[in-house]
Amino acid sequence: MDYAVYVKDLWVSIGGREILKGVNLEVPRNVVFAVMGPSGSGKSTLLRTLNRILDLYEGVSVRGRVVVEGIDVYDSRTDPPAVRRLVGMVFQMPNPIPNLSIYDNVALGPKINKLVRSRKELDELVRWALEKAYLWNEVEDRLDAPASKLSGGQQQRLCIARALAMKPRVLMMDEPTSNLDAVATAEIEKLIIELKRDVTVILVTHNSFQASRVADHVAFMYDGQILEVGPTGRVFTRPAHKLTERYITGKFG
Amino acid sequence: MRASTKRTADLFALNSLFNAVLILSVALVVAVLLLESLPMIYRDGIGPLVTSVWNPAREEYGFLFALGGTLVTASLALLLSLALSVGSAVMYAEFVPPSLRPVVRNLMDLAASMPSVIYGLWGLRVLSPFLRNHLMEPLSALGLSGILGTPSPAGTSLLSASILLAIMVTPFASAIIRERLLAVPQHVREALYSLGLTKPEVVLIELRYIRRSVLTAMAVSFSRAVGETAAVAMVVGNTVNPNFFRVFSPGYTISSLIADQYPNAEAYYYMAPALFYAALVMFAIGLAVNLALLRYGETR
Ligand SMILES: Nc1ncnc2c1ncn2[C@@H]1O[C@H](COP(=O)(O)OP(=O)(O)OP(=O)(O)O)[C@@H](O)[C@H]1O
Ligand SMILES: [Mg+2]
Numbered sequence: 001m002d003y004a005v006y007v008k009d010l011w012v013s014i015g016g017r018e019i020l021k022g023v024n025l026e027v028p029r030n031v032v033f034a035v036m037g038p039s040g041s042g043k044s045t046l047l048r049t050l051n052r053i054l055d056l057y058e059g060v061s062v063r064g065r066v067v068v069e070g071i072d073v074y075d076s077r078t079d080p081p082a083v084r085r086l087v088g089m090v091f092q093m094p095n096p097i098p099n100l101s102i103y104d105n106v107a108l109g110p111k112i113n114k115l116v117r118s119r120k121e122l123d124e125l126v127r128w129a130l131e132k133a134y135l136w137n138e139v140e141d142r143l144d145a146p147a148s149k150l151s152g153g154q155q156q157r158l159c160i161a162r163a164l165a166m167k168p169r170v171l172m173m174d175e176p177t178s179n180l181d182a183v184a185t186a187e188i189e190k191l192i193i194e195l196k197r198d199v200t201v202i203l204v205t206h207n208s209f210q211a212s213r214v215a216d217h218v219a220f221m222y223d224g225q226i227l228e229v230g231p232t233g234r235v236f237t238r239p240a241h242k243l244t245e246r247y248i249t250g251k252f253g
Numbered sequence: 254m255r256a257s258t259k260r261t262a263d264l265f266a267l268n269s270l271f272n273a274v275l276i277l278s279v280a281l282v283v284a285v286l287l288l289e290s291l292p293m294i295y296r297d298g299i300g301p302l303v304t305s306v307w308n309p310a311r312e313e314y315g316f317l318f319a320l321g322g323t324l325v326t327a328s329l330a331l332l333l334s335l336a337l338s339v340g341s342a343v344m345y346a347e348f349v350p351p352s353l354r355p356v357v358r359n360l361m362d363l364a365a366s367m368p369s370v371i372y373g374l375w376g377l378r379v380l381s382p383f384l385r386n387h388l389m390e391p392l393s394a395l396g397l398s399g400i401l402g403t404p405s406p407a408g409t410s411l412l413s414a415s416i417l418l419a420i421m422v423t424p425f426a427s428a429i430i431r432e433r434l435l436a437v438p439q440h441v442r443e444a445l446y447s448l449g450l451t452k453p454e455v456v457l458i459e460l461r462y463i464r465r466s467v468l469t470a471m472a473v474s475f476s477r478a479v480g481e482t483a484a485v486a487m488v489v490g491n492t493v494n495p496n497f498f499r500v501f502s503p504g505y506t507i508s509s510l511i512a513d514q515y516p517n518a519e520a521y522y523y524m525a526p527a528l529f530y531a532a533l534v535m536f537a538i539g540l541a542v543n544l545a546l547l548r549y550g551e552t553r
Binding site for chain 1: 442446447448449450451458461
C-alpha cells in the first residue's frame with residue numbers, strides 16, 4: 001500500500017447533506033493525478049478532506065480511511081497541522097493574505113514552521129518559489145507591496161508560490177490556471193510536470209486538454225463518487241463510462 | 254442617471270449638515286467649558302495642572318492629583334481591558350461553539366448595558382475588599398507599600414477604580430474585536446491553516462489582520478474610562494493623593510473630583526471655574542488620545 005494518497009470508502013457530509021459518497025482513490029507517488037468532473041461533483045471537497053481543511057467547516061462528518069504519505073489522516077492521534085505541512089494546497093479561488101506583503105505571503109509558512117535557518121535562506125526560498133510560479137519577473141521590484149494589489153492571475157500564481165515554498169510532499173492544485181492567460185498557463189503546466197520529480201501532484205481541472213497534457217492518471221468524479229480512474233491515455237481514448245466520454249468530449253460539465 | 258446624481262448630492266448635503274451640527278455642538282461644549290474656566294485660567298494659568306493642593310478655604314485649586322489619577326486609572330484600565338477584550342473576543346470567535354454564542358453574546362450585551370452605579374456598588378462591596386485582602390495587603394506586607402501605597406480599610410483605591418473600569422469597558426471593546434474577528438474571510442483563514450499553522454498562530458495573524466479594530470476598541474475604552482464618573486467616584490476613595498502613582502492608596506480622578514466637589518462650589522469664588530478647567534483638560538485628553546490612536550491605526 002505504498003501510495004502518496006490512499007482513500008478507502010470515504011463518506012463526507014456537510015450539514016447533513018452527503019457530498020462524497022464512498023470515494024476510493026489510490027494515487028501513486030511522483031505522478032500528476034488529475035481529477036475531473038462536472039461542477040458540484042465534489043472535487044474541491046475531496047481535496048479539503050485530504051488535508052483536513054474540512055475541519056474548519058461546521059457540521060462536517062467524515063467516515064472512511066484517508067492515508068497520506070503513510071499518515072492516517074483521520075486518526076485521533078494525528079495532528080492536523082502536521083498533515084497540512086505535508087500536503088500543500090492551491091485553492092480554487094486565489095486567497096492571498098490581503099494585508100501581508102507579496103514577500104510575506106510566500107515567507108509566512110516557511111518562517112512560522114521554521115523550514116529555514118536564516119533570513120538569506122528565506123530570501124532564496126521566496127525567490128525560488130516565485131520563479132517557479134512564473135511570477136518573479138512581475139513582482140521582484142515590489143515584494144513589499146500588499147498582495148491585495150496584485151491582479152487575479154498574479155494572485156493565483158502567488159498562491160502557487162506560497163504552496164511551493166512549504167516544500168510539500170503532495171501538492172493539491174484546484175484549477176490553478178483558471179485565471180491565467182495562455183503563456184502563464186503553459187508555464188504552470190511546465191511547472192506541474194517538472195514538480196513530479198519531487199512531489200505528487202493532484203490537479204483538479206475542468207480542462208480536458210490540460211489533463212491530457214500534464215496528467216499521468218485521470219479520475220472522473222460524478223455526484224460524489226469516482227466513476228472512473230485510470231492512465232490518462234486509456235481514459236481519454238477508451239473511456240469505460242458513458243458519462244466520462246460525454247464529459248471529456250465536452251457534451252456536459 | 255439625473256435623479257440618482259441628485260440623490261447622491263442630497264445625501265452628501267445631508268451628511269455635511271450632520272457633520273456640521275456635530276462639529277458645532279462639540280465646539281459649543283468646548284466654548285462653555287472654556288468660558289466657565291476662564292477666571293481660573295486667568296488667575297493661575299497652567300498652575301492648577303502642575304500643583305496638587307485642594308484648599309477651598311484659601312481658594313487654592315491645583316488638580317494635578319486628579320489629572321494624574323485619571324491618567325493612571327485610565328491607562329491601567331486600558332492595558333487590562335486590552336488583555337480582557339482581546340482574550341474574550343478570541344475565546345468567543347475560536348472556542349465557543351456556535352450553538353452557545355447567542356447566550357454568551359446576550360450576557361456580554363447585558364454587561365455592557367448595566368448602569369454604572371451598579372458596577373460602583375459591586376466595586377465598593379465586593380471588588381475593593383477582595384483586592385485589599387488578596388492583593389494589596391499581601392503585597393504591602395512584602396514591603397511594596399513604599400512604592401505602591403497603603404490600602405485604605407475599605408480597599409477603595411486607584412487600583413480598584415482601574416480594575417473596575419477595565420471590567421466596565423471590556424464588553425464594548427470585546428464586541429468590536431469579536432465582530433471583526435468573525436468577519437475575517439473564511440478563505441483567508443483556510444489559507445493560513447493550509448500552511449500548517451496551529452490555532453494560536455492563526456489567531457495571532459488574524460489579530461494582526463484586524464489591528465485597526467483593536468485600536469478603535471482601545472480608543473473607545475480609553476474615552477469611556479476617562480469619562481466614567483459614578484462607579485469611579487464610589488471606589489476610588491475621593492482623597493487628595495499627590496502621589497497618584499501609588500495605586501494602592503485612595504485618590505481622585507477628574508470626573509470623581511467634579512462629582513464629589515461640585516456641590517460645594519457655590520460657597521467659593523474659584524472652585525467652579527477650577528472644576529470646569531479640570532473638565533476641559535479631561536476633554537482634551539480624551540480627544541487627543543482618541544485622535545492619536547486612530548491616526549496611528551491609519552498609518553499601519
Ligand atoms: N461548506 C459547504 N457547506 C455545504 N455544502 C457544501 C459546502 N461546500 C461544498 N458544498 C456542496 O458540496 C458539493 C460539492 O462541492 P465542491 O465544491 O466540492 O464541488 P466541485 O466539484 O469542486 O465543483 P466546482 O467544479 O464548481 O468547483 C456541492 O453540491 C456544494 O454545494
Ligand atoms: Mg471546486
